[in-house]
Amino acid sequence: MDWLSYITQINWLAVLLAFIASMAIGFVWYLPAVLGNRWMAAIGKTEEDLKNTGGGAGIWMPMMVAAALTAVLLAVLIGTLGLDNAVAGGWFALVLAVVFRAGGHVIHNGFAGRPVAATLIDSGHDVAAMTAAGVIIGAMS
Numbered sequence: 001m002d003w004l005s006y007i008t009q010i011n012w013l014a015v016l017l018a019f020i021a022s023m024a025i026g027f028v029w030y031l032p033a034v035l036g037n038r039w040m041a042a043i044g045k046t047e048e049d050l051k052n053t054g055g056g057a058g059i060w061m062p063m064m065v066a067a068a069l070t071a072v073l074l075a076v077l078i079g080t081l082g083l084d085n086a087v088a089g090g091w092f093a094l095v096l097a098v099v100f101r102a103g104g105h106v107i108h109n110g111f112a113g114r115p116v117a118a119t120l121i122d123s124g125h126d127v128a129a130m131t132a133a134g135v136i137i138g139a140m141s
Contacts, residue, residue, distance in 0.1 A: 006079040010072065014140035018071040018133035023064070025129045035121050042117035070130065075137050089138015090131050097130035 030036045032047065040046060053059070074096075078089050102123035109119040 093134020
């Protein structure tokens with residue numbers, strides 16, 4: 001597991017900024033005026049439905065942990081591969097996002113019978129957020 005040794009060389013400021021960027025992109029992406037209303041319509045929910053899910057920490061904490069772990073793993077992989085600029089980091093993250101994140105949405109949403117619009121909105125968010133994280137981490141490598 002030689003790649004794991006790169007965890008000691010992580011630029012934690014880059015990881016933090018990548019995490020913040022990911023959260024900011026998600027916040028804007030799912031605003032009702034941006035794609036939030038279309039997303040809610042696609043999943044058959046209203047704003048009131050989502051407010052009444054009893055969310056809070058039970059929804060936000062796992063999502064934030066996943067976003068943080070994504071930034072850490074991107075930093076490890078970008079460091080392991082020696083990608084030391086914004087373009088290289090961004091392209092690498094873009095490819096990972098399209099293959100693994102968007103691909104996962106396509107597979108799971110397809111079998112669940114979810115609307116294509118929900119898959120596209122969620123996949124687009126993941127691709128944008130991971131690419132931005134890769135740009136930041138690559139630029140700060």
